[in-house]
Amino acid sequence: MKAIGVFDSGVGGLTVVKELMRQLPNEDIIYFGDTARVPYGTKSKETIIRFSLENILFLLRQEVKLIVVACNTSSSIALTTLKRHFKIPIMGVISAGVKEAVYATKNKRVGVIATSATINSLAYTNEIKRIDSSISVFALACPLFVPLVEEGWLKQKIAFDIVLKYLKPLEEARVDTLILGCTHYPLLKSLIKKAMGRDVRLIDSAKLVAAEVKQVILEEGLSKAKSNGKPYYNFWVSDEPNKFKELAKRFLGYSLKNVRKIQSV
Numbered sequence: 565m566k567a568i569g570v571f572d573s574g575v576g577g578l579t580v581v582k583e584l585m586r587q588l589p590n591e592d593i594i595y596f597g598d599t600a601r602v603p604y605g606t607k608s609k610e611t612i613i614r615f616s617l618e619n620i621l622f623l624l625r626q627e628v629k630l631i632v633v634a635c636n637t638s639s640s641i642a643l644t645t646l647k648r649h650f651k652i653p654i655m656g657v658i659s660a661g662v663k664e665a666v667y668a669t670k671n672k673r674v675g676v677i678a679t680s681a682t683i684n685s686l687a688y689t690n691e692i693k694r695i696d697s698s699i700s701v702f703a704l705a706c707p708l709f710v711p712l713v714e715e716g717w718l719k720q721k722i723a724f725d726i727v728l729k730y731l732k733p734l735e736e737a738r739v740d741t742l743i744l745g746c747t748h749y750p751l752l753k754s755l756i757k758k759a760m761g762r763d764v765r766l767i768d769s770a771k772l773v774a775a776e777v778k779q780v781i782l783e784e785g786l787s788k789a790k791s792n793g794k795p796y797y798n799f800w801v802s803d804e805p806n807k808f809k810e811l812a813k814r815f816l817g818y819s820l821k822n823v824r825k826i827q828s829v
């Protein structure tokens with residue numbers, strides 16, 4: 565059986581890969597990080613859709629059986645188009661986090677933080693409202709969070725001050741649940757927790773997305789036969805692999821060796 569394909573605008577999607585490896589330890593994974601064109605979160609809808617279509621075509625050439633769009637920005641903006649264009653199962657990362665948040669909130673005040681493109685798309689707000697229209701949604705772009713994580717500023721005072729400043733309106737809005745709607749934000753969890761207070765529930769969708777993938781694989785009869793040996797993990801990027809390797813350590817907790825640069829998307 566073929567591998568699970570995963571793509572992200574860069575390295576952040578490894579938060580999802582880590583969970584896929586944990587929950588589906590037998591499955592092969594092929595990852596593509598579009599490091600030459602990251603960030604997606606500041607780009608236009610047309611560009612994000614075009615990049616996402618090209619990323620899917622690359623993964624299809626690797627003969628994957630299912631594709632996970634690990635990037636929140638692509639999932640928010642391109643998922644409907646991608647599903648229309650391809651027959652293969654394609655899964656995004658928005659609905660899993662939303663379901664969990666709708667279930668978790670007690671005061672029906674939910675916050676969402678993400679890139680500007682994701683927030684402007686209203687994907688999270690619309691999905692929450694579709695499930696429960698009585699929930700008030702407070703959605704906020706935090707454009708400095710991605711560069712903070714990529715710089716490795718995860719604990720410093722300056723990072724905390726930035727987090728605090730961004731999240732102030734959400735704290736004032738008294739949300740009791742906060743969706744981390746971007747691949748990078750789980751790495752800032754401890755600062756976000758400190759800024760929002762311990763009673764606010766943080767929703768990190770990676771675990772839930774992996775659980776959804778597991779369910780689809782079982783339902784569609786796509787599981788890899790156990791007898792087919794140890795799983796393989798292939799990592800592809802569109803820019804030189806060194807920066808990716810360095811950052812990957814932060815996301816996965818260990819270094820990656822087999823990262824290759826593609827010739828063209």
Ligand code: DGL
Nearest residue numbers: 573603604605636637747
């Ligand atoms: N992967 C993106 C996301 O989850 C964050 C980085 C970017 O802006 O491309 O929205």
